[in-house]
Amino acid sequence: MTSIGPVNAxxxxxxxxxxxxxxxxxxxxxxxxxxxxxHGTPQYLSIGLAKIHYTNKGILENKSFSICLPSEDLMVETDYCGIMTGKKTDKAALFDVFYGDLKTAPMIRQCPVSMELKLHDVLDFKTHDIFIGELAETYADDGVLTDGAVDMAKLRPLLFDRSFRDRGNACL
Known part of the structure; x- marks a missing residue:
């Protein structure tokens, strides 16, 4: 084995x-x-967001958020949402937005899978907020299901690979 330093793999x-x-x-x-x-019940997921993000305010105010999984077909829209700020741009205008039982966690109908979460806890780091959400419900397009479960081959998720950026290539 070769030591390569503290590299996230x-x-x-x-x-x-x-x-x-x-x-x-x-x-x-x-x-x-x-x-x-x-993987038990209840199930908890986490996201880490830099404190400068506009979205943090909404998660803290409403105590809810969504995690939507775009397919490869939404590469342009996903990239746009990553480079533009909601402070100046209505990114929701790109999508058909819907709400589930929580009523305050917007989800995207064009994403084959969307999950709504109730905010459970926030870990307050100097530069980031780590939001821990309790999974309330998952919504999936029938076309990405096999025997009632999400099939990643059918979903064709858009993948992020930082190692490409580190080598000078695109990351989405």
Missing amino acids: LYPMPATLVGANVNGKPNFLAVAHVGILN
Whole structure:
């Protein structure tokens, strides 16, 4: 084995679109670092967002957020949500937005899979907020299901691979 330093080797990861209502309007942010904290019931997921993001305010205000899984077909829209700020741009206008039982976690109908989460806890780091959400419900397009479960081959998730950026290539 060769030591290569403290290099995160957990790539590629699925790119996601995280949704929250901010000032009463839906907003989406591209996020590639989503964590699965457990597989039991209730199930908890985490996202880490830099404190500068507009979306953080909405998650804190509404105590809810969504995690939507775009397919490869949404590469342009996902990239746009990653480079534009919701402070100046209505990114929700790109999508057909819907709400589930929580009523405050906007989701994207064009994403084959969307999950709504109730905010469970926030870990407050100097530069980032780590939001831990309790999974409330998952919505999936019938076309990505096999025997009632999400089939990643059918989903064709958009993948984020930072190692490509580190080598000078595109990351989405």
